[in-house]
Amino acid sequence: xxxxxxxxxxPAAVEVLRSAVAADEVAHAWLVVxxxxxxxxxxxxxxxxxxxxxxxxxxEGCGVCPTCERIxxxxxxxxxxxxxxxxxxxxxxxxxxxxxxxxxxLAEGRRRVLRxxxxxxxxxxxxxxxxxxxxxxPPSTLWLLEADDAAALLDTVVSRCRRVDVLPWDxxxxxxxxxxxxxxxxxxxxxxxxxxxxxxxxxxxLIAPDVEAARRTHLALLDRxxxxxxxxxxxxxxxxxxxxxxxxxxxxxxxxxxxTRLDEEFGGDRGWPAGLRTAVKKRHERRxxxxxxxxxxHVLDDLSSYLRDLVVVQAGGGSDVLVNLDHELExxxxxxxxxxxxxxxxxxxxxxxxQALERNGNxxxxxxxxxxxxAVSLFARR
Numbered sequence: 001x002x003x004x005x006x007x008x009x010x011p012a013a014v015e016v017l018r019s020a021v022a023a024d025e026v027a028h029a030w031l032v033v034x035x036x037x038x039x040x041x042x043x044x045x046x047x048x049x050x051x052x053x054x055x056x057x058x059x060e061g062c063g064v065c066p067t068c069e070r071i072x073x074x075x076x077x078x079x080x081x082x083x084x085x086x087x088x089x090x091x092x093x094x095x096x097x098x099x100x101x102x103x104x105x106l107a108e109g110r111r112r113v114l115r116x117x118x119x120x121x122x123x124x125x126x127x128x129x130x131x132x133x134x135x136x137x138p139p140s141t142l143w144l145l146e147a148d149d150a151a152a153l154l155d156t157v158v159s160r161c162r163r164v165d166v167l168p169w170d171x172x173x174x175x176x177x178x179x180x181x182x183x184x185x186x187x188x189x190x191x192x193x194x195x196x197x198x199x200x201x202x203x204x205x206l207i208a209p210d211v212e213a214a215r216r217t218h219l220a221l222l223d224r225x226x227x228x229x230x231x232x233x234x235x236x237x238x239x240x241x242x243x244x245x246x247x248x249x250x251x252x253x254x255x256x257x258x259x260t261r262l263d264e265e266f267g268g269d270r271g272w273p274a275g276l277r278t279a280v281k282k283r284h285e286r287r288x289x290x291x292x293x294x295x296x297x298h299v300l301d302d303l304s305s306y307l308r309d310l311v312v313v314q315a316g317g318g319s320d321v322l323v324n325l326d327h328e329l330e331x332x333x334x335x336x337x338x339x340x341x342x343x344x345x346x347x348x349x350x351x352x353x354x355q356a357l358e359r360n361g362n363x364x365x366x367x368x369x370x371x372x373x374x375a376v377s378l379f380a381r382r
Contacts, residue, residue: 004047006063013032013039018050018058018059022059031145033148033163035167036118045072046061049061051078054067077106077108077109079115084117089119091128099133114142115144131154169198174194175193178203202298205298211298214298219306219324222338230375232371237365237367247292252284262280305323311343314340342377349369
């Protein structure tokens, strides 16, 4: 996908970027603000194609030429993704990788687009180092800074970027995506479209049978805790973290296969270019951490959506506004188990758990704390 016209779910952002290209008024730095995974990659590729396609017209790449095809696959020197090597972007990465990459000549194409994934995870030293290249940008380089929380960035960084917002997808876009992914049953399309919470990434995961089954388990957590009491907090937390770790196995296998292939290509350890093997291993570790974190987010998203639906039911809302449309009977059962104040406290506990995980808190410990909060409230209402 390398055309703005193919970017789903972000019509306003598409219009801003396409108009800027058509008017030749593309800023040297853009701050793309919104939840991750709702079209940032597609927007970056479409923008790169529009700036580099030899047949671009009216702010749009052609989408079919070799340049556009390579950009769509992320295999063109005009596009690059800069991801955190650990929990944060560090100053060494900015100085040793970002700035040299931004300032070197472009071997192919007209404009280089450097996409900074999770730019709000730059620490303060990294942001101050980045300011130097942001204040004096190379003419052939454009920055796309992605941030879920723009407030985490220094004002001096934000003020040098043009802002464009991305949003969770609307239901029409989610239903269309589900159909494109092969979901045929209209009722199931509606269920997964709502349960995906506006995230195409979550939607793609939910149509997998194992994740769909895990969702049912997560939505049954309140009932299990109500029946089993606070003593279930620890074993259930272990179950959830074990499931999250199991999601890493396919990624680890892919990483191992890639490392074996590269070892063969370079003729063993000594044949690797300096520093490349370490960089590949760090990328593999990052992918595995991201997969485990994504699985933990599935747990928290499922639980928070169920709690949210209970608040809706208590307020008299109908099925037309439920997230978990396929769990109306369970919601009717559980709505009497917690009052509105306790539900809001539970939602707050989910948010605190998510924040602790973002700070690299121990997953099992954080989940146990969350489940204990829920279990104590449920036990008090018995």
